[in-house]
Amino acid sequence: MQENEFEKRVRKQMDGFSLVPNEAVWKQVEARIGEEKKRRTLLFWFFGALLLVGGITCWMIESRDNVTTDVSIAKSKPATIISNKAAQQINDTNKTVESISALTKRRVHDNKNLNLNKQTYTTIKTGVRSSVNNEPRSSKETERVLASNTAVATSSLKPSKISSVVNNESKETALHKYYKSTEQLKADSLQRTLEISKKTTLIDTSKAASKVAVIKHHEHKWKLGLTAFCGVSGNTNGIDLISAKSVQADAFYSFSSSPAASAAVPVVIPKLTYKRSASYGFGIFGQKEMGRRIAISFGINYHYFSSKSTIGNRFDSSQSLYDTALQKQTTVKSFYKVGQSSSFNNKYKVIQLPVNLSYRLNKNASKPLLFSLGLSPSFLIASKALYVNRYQGIYYEEKQQFKNFLLFGQSGLLFTALDSKKYQLSLGPVVQYDFNSMSKWQTQTNQHLTFIGIKSNITFK
């Protein structure tokens, strides 16, 4: 229609039309901007705090594990500590016994001299007597002195502190025959214990140390692995994770061209519903033990999502459309009308960069049961999915309806099914959810990809 003067006049007049808004409007705008800013800031700090807390937790757990390892080493070599104590006691005992032995020798020597004097005195008093006759007396006297020394020794020493040195010394004197019969047995026993404990200690400590070293080496070594998963995927509008009933083009109402105004009924644009469909993926990952129970892993995965939509008949006629939502001119070769006659398989190909923290739930380290939680920054590399043109009431494929960047969260359990020397095979259920809607904001729809399936990991040792 040719524009005439009326439109020009109206436009000119209306261009200058302005009204002063109430001051409250700005306050509300300001408040909402502030809320938005707060929300973003809060989100930023939330994730920052989450990372910080996660990092601190890992660090603390690792530190605790180190302490635990030290304790376990200590527990594994109690003989070392005992033997050290025993060796110290033996040293003390040796010194004491040496002094006792010296004292004993000196007193024995004195006794001999005394006997000799007594013999001389007897010879003088009773005449010449054979020195051989003095033997019993001398012996008795000696025994008395030695008995005295024994008393000194036994009173100053605990039986357990007697060492083998005593044994050697006692061989030279009758006193040590006494020791041999009582305390020396204990000393021998202690010595044997010491030797055994020394041997045991060497074995245990070396074994424990090597074992710990092996464990620590394995703990801090990056392990590579392969992952594969399959299951079902769907689209949700951000509320229902499980049912995947789906996204509709919000609550937008169509402007129907009803036959008559009286019969006009609001027509809601039919929902583009999504049913779950097959999904699979594979990738590689590197895993590192952060502690006895916690591990972190990084990887790269290819993930294929799909979902089915029920639609109407297909029309293979090229159309040039201006989409006011995306504000772009689109030429479509074919499009679909609303209906229930056919099904369309929406496909989404995504590259994911998963970061997972896994926690071992059971005590058995060789066959762990792992709970994993993580995030996957992801990139939509290809898509073949329907787009709802709510103004035209038709569906067609539109690549530009989606964002390129997606953020998935994932969680799962992994049971160890096979544990060999070279690799470990584990599998279990896993779920994924796309936190940020994959639809561009202009489309005013929410589409969150979900995935539920079974995951299998092969970790090479």
Next chain:
Amino acid sequence: MTEHHQLVKDCLKGIPAAQRKLYQEFAPQMLGVCYRYTKSLQDAEDVLQDGFVRVFKFLDQYNKQGELGAWIRRIMVNTALNYLKRNQRYQHDLLFEKPELHIASQDDPEIHLNTKELAELIRQLPTGYQTIFNLYAIEGFNHVEIGQMLGISENTSRSQYMRARHLLISWITNTGGNKNTVYARK
């Protein structure tokens, strides 16, 4: 233009004074836009509020090639359309009839009304007519675009516009702005 670019930069930095300045500069004009699409000043202010929140939210997407005022105006129009679609009070009024015979109206009457009076007359149109009249006569969209924006055919848009135009001219010329007489004629 450069001043606006600087203003946008400052707003993107989150400087409250810049945000307020941008609002103060464009709010009166934009309230005029919102007022033409709604039936009450309160609704217009609601649209204005939603619109400016979106302006600040998506200001980083302003490409600085075009005029800032035009960009904001486009956001206001879209916000107003969404508001009409979502608001229960407007939904039924937005139903469009099947295109009927075009009312041939090539009148170009002089408008002896001031801006406010003309705006009030436009607002007195049924919501569907009002929306199409605003989009075509004032915003400058063609009927293809309007059809896509409102989910109606191009012909429906054209027909509805002609009826709106005829009605408005009738009010302006024949009745001196008395819409009740025009409604009675319909």
